[in-house]
Every structure is written in C-alpha cells, then in structure tokens.
Amino acid sequence: MSTQSTLxxxxxxxxxxxxxxxxxxxxxxxxxxxxxxxxxxxxAKLVLMAVVNAFGVFAILAAWNEESYGILAAMVxxxxxxxxxxxxxxxxxxxxxxxxxxxxxxFQVYVVAYTGWVAFTNYGDGHNSTKEHAIEALLVQNxxxxxxxxxxxxxxxERDGELGFxxxxxxxxxxxxxAEEPLAPVDGATLDGGTVTAVPGAELLDRRQVLERQDEVxxxxxxxxxxxxxxxxxxxDARTGYVSTSTLEHDAEADTxxxxxxxxxxxxxxxGWFVSPDGERLNVGWRxxxxxxxxxxxxxxxxxxxxxxxxxxxxxxxxILSVVTTFLLGLxxxxxxxDTRLGGRRIYRTLLIFPYAIPGFLAALLWSGMLNxxxxxxxxxxxxxxxxxxLTDPWLAKLxxxxxxxxxxxxxxxxxxxxxxxxxxxxxxxxxxxDGAGRWRTWRSVTLPLLxxxxxxxxxxxxxxxxxxxxxxxxxxNGGPRFADASVPLGHTxxxxxxxxxxxxxxxxxxxxxGLASALSIVIFAIVATISAITFKRTKQFEEIS
Amino acid sequence: MATTSAAPRVRPxxxxxxxxxxxxxxxxxxxxxxxxVGVLAVVFAMFPIVYVVxxxxxxxxxxxxxxxxxxxxxxxxxxxxxxxxxxTWLGNTLQIAIAxxxxxxxxxxxxxxxFSRFRFRGRRAGLTALLxxxxxxxxxxxxxxxxxLIGLGNVMxxxxxxxxxxxxxxxxxxxxxxxxxxxxxxxxxxxxxxxEAAKLDGATHAQIYWTIILRLVxxxxxxxxxxxxxxxxxxxxxxxxxxxxxxxxTVAVGLYGWVSSLLEANWGLFxxxxxxxxxxxxxxxxxxxxxxxxxxxxxxxKG
Numbered sequence: 146m147s148t149q150s151t152l153x154x155x156x157x158x159x160x161x162x163x164x165x166x167x168x169x170x171x172x173x174x175x176x177x178x179x180x181x182x183x184x185x186x187x188x189a190k191l192v193l194m195a196v197v198n199a200f201g202v203f204a205i206l207a208a209w210n211e212e213s214y215g216i217l218a219a220m221v222x223x224x225x226x227x228x229x230x231x232x233x234x235x236x237x238x239x240x241x242x243x244x245x246x247x248x249x250x251x252f253q254v255y256v257v258a259y260t261g262w263v264a265f266t267n268y269g270d271g272h273n274s275t276k277e278h279a280i281e282a283l284l285v286q287n288x289x290x291x292x293x294x295x296x297x298x299x300x301x302x303e304r305d306g307e308l309g310f311x312x313x314x315x316x317x318x319x320x321x322x323x324a325e326e327p328l329a330p331v332d333g334a335t336l337d338g339g340t341v342t343a344v345p346g347a348e349l350l351d352r353r354q355v356l357e358r359q360d361e362v363x364x365x366x367x368x369x370x371x372x373x374x375x376x377x378x379x380x381x382d383a384r385t386g387y388v389s390t391s392t393l394e395h396d397a398e399a400d401t402x403x404x405x406x407x408x409x410x411x412x413x414x415x416x417g418w419f420v421s422p423d424g425e426r427l428n429v430g431w432r433x434x435x436x437x438x439x440x441x442x443x444x445x446x447x448x449x450x451x452x453x454x455x456x457x458x459x460x461x462x463x464x465i466l467s468v469v470t471t472f473l474l475g476l477x478x479x480x481x482x483x484d485t486r487l488g489g490r491r492i493y494r495t496l497l498i499f500p501y502a503i504p505g506f507l508a509a510l511l512w513s514g515m516l517n518x519x520x521x522x523x524x525x526x527x528x529x530x531x532x533x534x535x536l537t538d539p540w541l542a543k544l545x546x547x548x549x550x551x552x553x554x555x556x557x558x559x560x561x562x563x564x565x566x567x568x569x570x571x572x573x574x575x576x577x578x579x580d581g582a583g584r585w586r587t588w589r590s591v592t593l594p595l596l597x598x599x600x601x602x603x604x605x606x607x608x609x610x611x612x613x614x615x616x617x618x619x620x621x622x623n624g625g626p627r628f629a630d631a632s633v634p635l636g637h638t639x640x641x642x643x644x645x646x647x648x649x650x651x652x653x654x655x656x657x658x659x660g661l662a663s664a665l666s667i668v669i670f671a672i673v674a675t676i677s678a679i680t681f682k683r684t685k686q687f688e689e690i691s
Numbered sequence: 692m693a694t695t696s697a698a699p700r701v702r703p704x705x706x707x708x709x710x711x712x713x714x715x716x717x718x719x720x721x722x723x724x725x726x727x728v729g730v731l732a733v734v735f736a737m738f739p740i741v742y743v744v745x746x747x748x749x750x751x752x753x754x755x756x757x758x759x760x761x762x763x764x765x766x767x768x769x770x771x772x773x774x775x776x777x778x779t780w781l782g783n784t785l786q787i788a789i790a791x792x793x794x795x796x797x798x799x800x801x802x803x804x805x806f807s808r809f810r811f812r813g814r815r816a817g818l819t820a821l822l823x824x825x826x827x828x829x830x831x832x833x834x835x836x837x838x839x840l841i842g843l844g845n846v847m848x849x850x851x852x853x854x855x856x857x858x859x860x861x862x863x864x865x866x867x868x869x870x871x872x873x874x875x876x877x878x879x880x881x882x883x884x885x886x887e888a889a890k891l892d893g894a895t896h897a898q899i900y901w902t903i904i905l906r907l908v909x910x911x912x913x914x915x916x917x918x919x920x921x922x923x924x925x926x927x928x929x930x931x932x933x934x935x936x937x938x939x940x941t942v943a944v945g946l947y948g949w950v951s952s953l954l955e956a957n958w959g960l961f962x963x964x965x966x967x968x969x970x971x972x973x974x975x976x977x978x979x980x981x982x983x984x985x986x987x988x989x990x991x992x993k994g
Contacts, residue, residue, distance in 0.1 A: 186897060207846045216846050237896065238814070241805035245798030245867040249824070252836070252864020257827050259835040268838075478732055481725045493729045495977065497736050502976035504925035506943045507965045510950045511743050514958055520754040522742055552735070613828055616927045620947060642831065642928075649834050651932055659834050666831045677826040 190231065197227055223247055257670070264663035265434055270656045272417050272430045279431040280395050283402065283419070284373040285366070286429065288389040297378065298339055299386035301355055301362055304347035308358070310367045310378055311341040311349075312386060321347065327368040328378070355383045393427070402427060439664035449661070452628055452635045453644070459543070460640040464611040467550045468604055474551060475558025476596070483566050494563075501556035509620035512549045516621075537626050539637040546638050549621055550611070557607075565599040566592075605680045609673055615642045641669050747966045752959030768963035776937055777964050780945040783855060783934075784924060784968070787941060790859045792920040795866040796912050802867055803874035804900050808886065818875070825868040829861070830928055836861055837932050853935040861933065862923055870915045877911040878904065914982050921972055942968045 201224035208217035227247075230239045239246075266272075300311040302321070309323035311334065319341055322328035335343045343349065355362055362383050369375040369388065376390030394403045402411040402419045411419035411426070417433040418426040443453050478497065482490050500508065515522040516535035524531050535545045569592065577587045618624060624639035624647065634647050634654050645665045650657035713721065746757035750765045772778065806818055829836075837852075840861075844851015851857060885907075886899045894903075905912070927943045934940050940948075946964055949957040 183895070204847055211846050213842060213846050216842060238805040238809040238811045241801040241809075241900075242817070245802045245863075245871075248798070248860065248863040249865075249867045252839075252861050253824060253827070253829050253832075253868060256829070256832040256835040256839055256864075259839065260832045263835060263838070478728070481728045484722065484725060487722055487725050489726075489729075493733060496733045498976070499740055499973070500736050502973045503740070503969050504921070504943075504972055506925050506927055506947065507969055508739070510946060510961065511739055511965060513950065514754055514961075515739060515742065517754060520758075522758055525755070525758045526760075552739070556736070609828075613830065615830065616925065616943075619927070620950075623951070645831070646833070646928065651834070651837060659838065662834050666834065669831055670827055673828070673831075674826050681822070 194228070194231055198224065201227070219251070260663045260666050260670075263659050264439055264667045265436060266432050266660050267417055267430075267435045267438070268432050268660045268663075269658040270650065271428070272432045272660075274431060276413075276417075276431040279417075279429045280402070281373050282429045283393055283427055284391040284395065285377075287391045287393045288366075288376060289392050290379075290387055290389045291376075294388045294390075296388075297386045299378065299380055299384065300341040300344075301350045301365075301380075301383050302344055302347040303350060304344075308350075308361055308365050309347070310365070310380070310386060311344050311347070312378060313339060313341065319344070322367040322378075324365060324367060327370050350383075435660065439661045440668075442661055443664055443668065448632050449648075451630070452633065452639075453665075455628075455637075456635065456639050456641060456644050459638070460612060463543075463546065463550075463640055464608050464614075466547055467554060467611045467614075468608050470547060470551045471554035471558045471607070472562075472600075472604060474555040475560075476562045478555070478559045479562035479566055483563065494559075497559055498556045500552050501554075501560075503553075505553060505614075506616050506620055508553050509549065509617045512545075512552070513621050516545055516549075536622050539626055542622050542626060542638045546618065546621060550614070550617060553617070554607070554611075561600055561603055562596065565596050568599070569595055602680060605676065609676055612640070612673060612676075613642045613669070614640070615646065618643045619646070641665065641672075645669070743962050743965055746959060746962035749959055749962075752957065754958040757958055757962065768959040769967075771960055772963055772967070775960065776940070776945060777942075777960075777967075779938060780940050780942045781968060783939060784941040784943070785971075787855055787859055787862070787930075788920045788923040791862040791866075791923045792916040794859070794863045795870060795919040796916045798863065798866045799870040799874050799915055800905065800908070800912060801900075802871050803878045804904060806871065806875050807878035808883070808896075808899075808904075821868060821871055825872070827868075829865045829868075830926075833928055833932055836929060840933060852933060853939055855934070855939055858930060858933045861929060862926070866919075870919070873915060874908070874911055877908055881907045910982060913979065917975060917979060917982070921975070924968075924972060 201220060204220045205217060205224070208214070208220060227243065230236045230243050295315075297312045297314065299313075302309050302311050304321070304323060307323045307325065309321055309326075310328075311319055311321045311331075312328060313336065314320055317336070318330055319334035319336065320328040321331045321334075321344055331344060333345045334341055341349070350358070363379075363381060366377045366379055366389075368377045374391065374394065376388050378386040379389055380386045392404055392406050394405055395401075396403060400413055403409070404411070409421045409425075411421045414420045414426075415433065416435065417430040419430075420426045443449055482493055513536065516524075518524060518532065518534050518537060521535070523535065524533055534541055536542050573591060573595070574587065577591045582590065618638055618640050622636070622638045624634075624636040624643050626638075627634065627636045635644055639647070645662045646652060647655060648658055648665060649662035742757075742760065745760045745762075747768055748761065748764045748766070749757050749759075750763045750767060751757075752768060752771070806814060840850070840852050840857055843857070844854075848854070849856055850860065881904060885903055889899050889903055925943055926941075927947065930941045931944050931947075934944060937945075942964070946961055946968070949961045949964070
C-alpha cells in the first residue's frame with residue numbers, strides 16, 4: 146500500500162464500487178494506465194457522493210420534521226460514515242464494504258435486533274404505540290358533545306387539499322383549523338354579518354360542495370388547541386359548530402384517567418392499560434416491556450402451547466423427512482443414471498431438472514389445484530374420480546406436503562449426488578476392487594461414506610431451508626386443516642414460520658400480536674443458529690478465514 | 692465448482708459398442724431397469740408441467756375443465772391475461788428481481804474483493820460476523836421489517852410500505868450475508884500475483900478491481916446474480932407485506948391472490964400466468980444449469 150500513497154487521491158477516486166464508474170473504466174489507454182480512468186472516476190465519485198449527500202440531507206430534514214429522532218440519528222450516522230469513508234485516505238477496505246454494510250446493518254442486523262426487542266413487549270393490537278399516544282387517542286375517542294356548551298358560527302373550507310373549519314370566536318376573531326392542525330387565528334379574513342366570506346390561502350366550500358362531501362364534513366374533527374383536553378369542534382349542518390370535550394380527563398400528576406360523567410378513576414397497570422378499581426379497562430393501551438411473558442405464552446398458555454408443541458414437532462418432522470426423501474430419491478436416480486453405457490442420459494437429466502427450475506410458489510399453487518378434493522387432476526383423472534381428501538385430512542395433508550416437496554426437491558439432490566458420484570476418487574474405487582470387495586461392499590464402505598462427506602453440508606442447509614419453507618406451506622395448504630380445538634387460526638400442516646405469520650396477524654385473520662410473533666421468531670432463530678453452528682463445526686468453514 | 696463441471700464424459704459411441712452383444716436378460720439387469728426407472732421418474736417430474744401447459748391452453752378457465760389434457764387448444768386464457776393486472780405484476784417482478792440481482796452482485800463482489808485482497812484490522816472479525824449473520828434468515832424478521840417500513844414511510848414515503856424501492860432495499864439487506872462467502876472463496880482462487888503485477892505497473896486498486904478481478908470472476912458473478920434473481924422472483928412473504936396495492940404486486944403475490952380466492956373460476960388464468968412466468972426462470976436454468984449447480988455446491992463443498 147505504501148508505494149501507492151502518492152496515488153491515493155486517484156485511487157480513492159473510483160473506489161466507491163458503484164456502477165456509474167464502470168463504463169469509463171473500460172476505456173483503455175495503454176500509455177497512461179490511470180490518467181483517463183482517474184478523471185472519469187473522480188467525476189463519477191463526486192456526482193455519486195453529491196447524490197448521496199443530497200438524499201441524506203433530505204432524509205435528515207424529513208426525519209426532523211416528523212420528529213422521528215431514531216431515524217434522524219441513523220441517517221446522520223450513515224451520512225457521516227459515507228462522507229468519511231469516501232473522502233478519507235485511510236479507509237480503503239471500507240470503500241468497498243460500506244454500501245453492502247449499510248444495507249446489512251439497517252435491513253438485517255437492525256431488524257433482527259428489533260425483533261429481539263419486540264419479543265419482550267406486548268406490541269400489537271391495543272398496544273400499538275407509546276403511552277402519550279394512547280392517552281391522546283383515548284381522549285379523542287371519548288369526546289361527547291357537552292350539553293349547553295357554546296356553539297360557534299362556522300364555515301367549511303379547503304386548505305392545501307384538506308377540509309377545515311373557519312370559526313368566529315367570542316371576540317369576533319376568525320380562527321381556522323383542519324383535522325391535523327388545531328384552530329389558530331388568521332389575519333385578513335373577511336366577515337359579513339358574523340359569517341366568514343373569505344380566508345386567505347383557503348377556498349370556502351359553497352352549499353353544493355358541502356352536500357357533495359357531506360360525510361367528510363360531518364365526521365371532520367378540528368382540535369380546539371394543542372391540548373387534547375380542550376376538545377374539538379364538530380358540526381352537523383356545516384353552519385354551526387359545537388364543542389365536544391372528552392368524557393375522560395387525564396390527571397398528569399397522578400397519571401390517572403377519570404371519567405367525568407361517572408367519576409370512575411382508571412389507573413395505569415403494568416401491562417399497558419388504564420384499569421378501574423373493579424377491573425374495567427379503557428380500550429386503548431400502550432406498549433410496555435413484558436419480560437418473558439410472550440415466551441411463557443408460547444410454551445405455557447393453553448391457547449398456544451398445545452398448537453405450538455404440535456407445530457414444533459411437525460416442523461422438525463417436515464424438515465427432516467423432506468431432506469431424507471428428496472435425498473434418497475435423488476441419490477437413487479443419480480446411481481441409476483451413473484452408468485456411462487446408458488443411452489439418453491442427457492435427455493433424462495434435463496427432463497428431471499424441470500421441477501427444480503419451476504419457482505417454488507408456482508409449484509405449490511399448481512399442486513394445490515391438482516390435489517383439490519372435488520375437481521383436482523389427481524382425484525379426477527389419475528385416480529379415476531376418487532374422493533381422497535388430500536389437503537383436508539390432517540395426515541393426508543402432511544403426506545401431500547411431503548410429496549409436493551419431494552417433487553420440488555429431488556432434482557436438486559439428484560444434481561448434487563450426480564456431481565459427488567462423478568468426482569469420487571477413482572484410485573480408491575480401484576483399491577477396493579483390488580482388495581476383493583464386491584459391488585455392495587464397495588458401495589457401502591467406500592462410495593456412501595465419501596458421498597455423505599461431500600453432501601452433508603448441503604443436506605444441513607437444505608434442512609435449514611425447509612425448516613422455514615413458508616411459501617410451500619402457505620400456498621399449498623395454508624396451514625390447514627385447522628386444529629379443531631384451537632382458538633387461534635393454526636392448523637395441522639403449519640410450520641413455525643407460518644405460525645409466526647398467523648400469530649402476527651399481518652394477514653388480517655387474527656388480532657395483531659407482534660410481541661408473541663417476534664418471540665416465536667426468536668425461538669426459530671435459536672433453533673436455526675444451533676443447527677448452523679453444528680454445520681460450521683463439521684465443514685470447518687471457519688478455517689477458510691485466514 | 693470443479694466438482695460438477697469436471698465430470699468425466701465418455702463418448703456415446705464408445706459406450707454403445709458393448710450394447711448389442713448383451714443377452715436380453717443381462718441387458719435388463721444392467722441397463723434396461725435404468726430406462727424403466729428413468730421413464731417413471733420423468734413421468735413423475737413432468738406430468739404436473741404437462742398438466743399446467745394443458746390447463747393454460749384449455750378453452751374454459753375452470754379447474755374441472757382443465758382435467759382433459761389438451762382436450763381443446765385455445766389461447767383464450769393467454770389473451771384474458773391482458774385484461775388483468777398480470778403484465779403489470781410481471782413487470783414489477785422483473786424490475787425488483789433485476790435491481791436486486793444487480794445490486795447484490797455489485798455490493799457482494801465489492802465486499803468480497805475487500806476481504807480477499809486487503810489486510811486490515813477487523814477483517815477476521817468482519818468475516819466471522821458475516822458468517823454468523825448469514826445464519827439468520829431475513830424473512831424471519833418480517834414483523835420487524837414491517838414495523839421499520841412503517842416508521843421509514845412516515846419520514847420518506849418512497850422507502851415506506853407499498854414501495855417497490857423499499858422492497859428492493861430490504862432484499863439488498865440480505866446481499867452481503869448470503870453471497871459474500873460464495874464470492875470470497877472464488878476471489879481467493881484468482882492468483883494475487885496478477886494484482887501485484889498490475890500494481891507495479893501503476894494500476895490503482897479500483898482499476899485492478901474493475902478491469903482485472905471482475906473479469907476473472909465473471910462465472911461467480913453470473914451465479915450470484917442468477918441465484919439472487921431466482922430467489923427474489925419467487926419471494927412471497929416480505930413482498931406480500933410490503934406491496935399493498937394491487938398495482939405494485941409481484942407475480943407471486945398476484946397469482947396467490949387468484950388461486951386463493953375463487954379457485955375455480957381463475958384456474959385457467961392462473962395456469963396461463965404460471966406458464967408465462969415460469970418460462971424466463973426455466974430458460975435461465977436450463978442454459979446455465981452447470982454454473983448454477985456448480986455455484987450451489989461451491990458454497991459448502993470444497994472442490
């Protein structure tokens with residue numbers, strides 16, 4: 146590196162490892178190997194860094210506006226790192242690693258860490274945000290019109306594409322607000338006999354427009370001020386606005402909510418709800434750390450523990466059986482076609498690879514139709530009109546999943562077994578023959594062990610893949626048939642990852658429970674990590690790091 | 692890599708010379724059963740594919756109507772695709788998969804170059820960290836990815852939910868973890884003497900990278916790009932969560948929607964869509980089979 150120090154400026158120039166520098170590099174000028182490339186590279190680098198900086202600054206400002214301080218901090222850190230790496234002379238390796246590293250940190254490392262955090266909270270429906278947001282939402286949701294409260298003459302208007310109200314208050318001043326922005330005084334509004342006739346920067350809606358947008362107008366809620374306890378203005382007739390205030394009151398000091406109509410006091414509980422002394426709770430809660438509750442729910446709660454253990458067992462059975470069946474069939478076929486005298490081997494091989502080249506989701510969807518009980522090809526044609534419940538009987542569904550996975554997976558095993566068989570050392574086989582070993586003996590004591598040594602790492606990664614083979618399960622059976630006794634939407638062919646998906650509620654079939662879903666993800670992480678650790682020990686992949 | 696590509700090939704003519712002299716019984720025990728097994732295996736492998744092609748070409752679009760193989764041949768299902776969002780989905784899928792493939796290759800190769808050619812503090816730790824990180828499939832963290840994109844979307848809608856760019860960014864997050872090792876091993880097989888000679892001639896590290904190294908490792912770049920393309924093409928769980936409006940869906944999300952809702956009526960449409968979307972992947976696969984299989988094996992088996 147030291148010989149290069151004089152060139153460092155030029156070497157950093159194109160070192161940013163991005164596409165636009167590339168075509169310029171192709172230009173060859175044998176006399177001066179780096180002169181032309183350097184200028185082009187420098188320009189490319191400066192342009193790229195300008196784009197990166199512009200985007201970074203934009204993102205930082207946007208995050209500042211939205212008060213997302215976490216994103217703000219991350220963006221600042223990334224931007225500073227990028228500028229430092231690409232403009233410093235001492236960060237050569239990082240120039241090549243940084244682009245990938247940035248994505249890796251945000252979308253892989255961070256999300257895994259975040260999963261770990263969510264697993265220890267009750268994040269989900271009812272506990273979607275912070276306590277401040279929960280209080281605000283409660284106050285807004287419980288707003289009622291106060292009997293005998295003040296009414297104001299209002300005018301409906303549209304400002305920046307949003308509906309709002311112009312209100313004439315007690316002093317005769319005009320105040321304007323929208324759903325997002327609380328009422329605030331405006332200057333320059335014209336009044337005509339107590340009604341607003343013009344507001345600068347906004348367009349007043351006439352009678353017809355109001356009628357057209359009646360639903361929007363009657364549901365519009367304009368906060369009175371920044372403080373949710375001041376209530377809001379609503380209207381029924383688009384002419385008079387009345388003040389609604391919340392029937393709940395938040396006492397910041399005691400941190401309790403009081404229902405002013407009944408006098409009930411709700412105090413915060415450890416699990417993120419406001420609860421009254423007789424156990425009634427308000428319907429919006431907030432996120433709190435719940436320790437190992439999610440894990441104990443998975444293993445102990447009767448609603449989840451039963452299905453969870455069954456699903457765990459089936460996940461292992463599915464992954465192991467998938468590997469074993471595909472491997473055995475693939476190996477058998479590889480041996481079958483490993484005879485050089487056999488004609489048409491190439492045709493056989495090409496045709497056998499077809500299932501592997503079909504994207505997995507297509508294959509699973511295709512089979513789900515073919516295995517349909519009443520109309521599917523398998524029942525109707527292959528079995529001559531039989532009525533086999535391939536996907537709706539618990540055991541047959543499991544068998545079907547394994548069969549389809551066999552169809553999908555055997556070509557891969559066939560390919561790697563063929564490769565391994567062909568690369569077996571000839572001298573060892575020769576030696577076995579010389580020692581008088583028969584075909585079977587050679588096969589069992591020489592071929593098979595060598596084959597297994599070569600393929601074990603692939604078998605283990607195939608296991609890890611099938612352990613999380615979400616697409617197959619979701620598309621073929623969607624986890625079904627359902628457990629008869631479970632209150633949660635889980636079924637006999639669900640594997641852990643599809644259970645996580647159901648529990649998370651992101652598909653809309655169940656209440657969202659991010660906490661429990663993340664806890665289950667962590668369990669899968671632990672299992673997969675253990676298996677991978679064993680793989681590494683076996684393949685000694687670490688030895689390659691030198 | 693070498694494991695499969697270096698397969699010994701016996702010329703077919705040499706292989707066939709022994710055949711005619713065999714007695715029929717011996718022929719069957721030596722070779723005939725292999726053909727029998729081969730035919731059975733090919734039938735098992737191919738009948739779903741034959742079926743889907745037939746269903747795509749059938750006149751009606753129902754599941755029952757598709758059961759008579761090639762009962763009638765018509766292009767009605769294919770032309771009906773034009774009235775659906777299918778072509779939009781296919782376009783989205785190709786955009787996402789190609790962008791991810793290219794990005795993965797660029798970032799993975801750059802990182803592999805750094806780890807293979809430079810000696811720096813934290814290199815070992817970095818490689819070990821990558822090895823550990825690649826154990827965690829990104830897909831498992833889909834809840835956190837969803838929540839992260841909600842947050843990002845508040846700040847920059849272009850990186851939030853329902854954005855193809857956001858989905859590509861998520862996929863690129865997995866670029867280093869999975870592929871760097873595959874590439875790193877291959878980069879190490881390129882003799883260092885080459886770069887040292889170039890360095891003596893005054894080439895910068897960037898010139899060495901772009902003009903020497905990258906050309907020598909083209910096979911592994913092709914493999915990584917292909918594997919990335921194919922896995923992105925079929926990715927479902929994250930695409931389903933991120934892309935919410937129908938216009939932004941990928942083929943996997945869209946076809947799933949067809950089959951899961953109103954299975955009966957949409958079957959012909961699905962079959963036609965399946966045939967079309969399988970063709971590019973299938974062609975890539977058949978033409979580049981040797982590289983793909985070699986690449987798969989190179990990951991774990993030392994050749």
